Amino acid sequence: MELFENRPDPEFNLLPQDGAVNYYGKIFSQEQADYFYNKLLHTIEWKNDEAIIFGKKIVTKRKVAWYGEENFEYTYSKTTKNALPWTKELLELKNTIEEKTGETFNSCLLNLYHDGNEGMAYHSDGEKDLKKNGAIASLSFGAERRFSFKHKTTKEKVELLLENGSLLMMAGTTQTFWLHRLPPTKKIFGPRINLTFRTIEKEHKNK
Ligand SMILES: O=C(O)CCC(=O)C(=O)O
Numbered sequence: 001m002e003l004f005e006n007r008p009d010p011e012f013n014l015l016p017q018d019g020a021v022n023y024y025g026k027i028f029s030q031e032q033a034d035y036f037y038n039k040l041l042h043t044i045e046w047k048n049d050e051a052i053i054f055g056k057k058i059v060t061k062r063k064v065a066w067y068g069e070e071n072f073e074y075t076y077s078k079t080t081k082n083a084l085p086w087t088k089e090l091l092e093l094k095n096t097i098e099e100k101t102g103e104t105f106n107s108c109l110l111n112l113y114h115d116g117n118e119g120m121a122y123h124s125d126g127e128k129d130l131k132k133n134g135a136i137a138s139l140s141f142g143a144e145r146r147f148s149f150k151h152k153t154t155k156e157k158v159e160l161l162l163e164n165g166s167l168l169m170m171a172g173t174t175q176t177f178w179l180h181r182l183p184p185t186k187k188i189f190g191p192r193i194n195l196t197f198r199t200i201e202k203e204h205k206n207k
């Protein structure tokens with residue numbers, strides 16, 4: 001029954017102001033989390049991410065994939081991607097978190113970090129294709145990693161650990177007022193898969 005010990009309170013807002021971040025802790029058992037990690041590793045069409053930074057095209061070591069309920073077009077870091085149709089496991093995960101959170105999602109960005117050397121720099125997920133102040137649900141499988149928030153003006157910091165099989169919600173004005181990042185670390189050697197379920201505005205769909 002280790003799963004229910006020290007269970008974080010999903011009602012608790014980790015941010016002191018200007019947004020809502022709720023950590024549900026491990027919503028899957030070790031066995032379920034291993035199952036999803038392996039399924040996602042082998043069924044998702046992973047690709048190295050391309051971004052344009054200071055006018056130069058760079059290819060990240062981290063791998064990414066984007067899925068959704070329609071052929072959404074989505075632009076970030078000045079590159080445009082098209083969503084692939086939901087897989088069986090992604091739909092299962094989407095249904096689970098929709099039930100848990102009471103929110104709905106229509107797309108998912110996946111990241112595969114091979115080890116602790118790979119991370120993601122400070123950013124907010126406020127791209128124009130995303131629903132303004134829409135909730136973002138983040139599921140993590142594999143290596144446990146630190147996750148940090150920084151307020152855009154006050155520079156306050158909030159940190160937490162994202163455990164294997166855990167769920168984190170970012171809602172309200174979080175993306176407007178806070179940055180977040182996955183800091184690289186020399187201490188983690190294992191891989192990690194992260195899924196962020198999002199809502200793309202219908203007017204921006206590729207149809
Ligand atoms: O890997 C993570 O936990 C976060 C990923 C993230 O921030 C993003 O995909 O926008």
Ligand SMILES: [Fe+2]
Nearest residue numbers: 123124125180
């Ligand atoms: Fe993000």
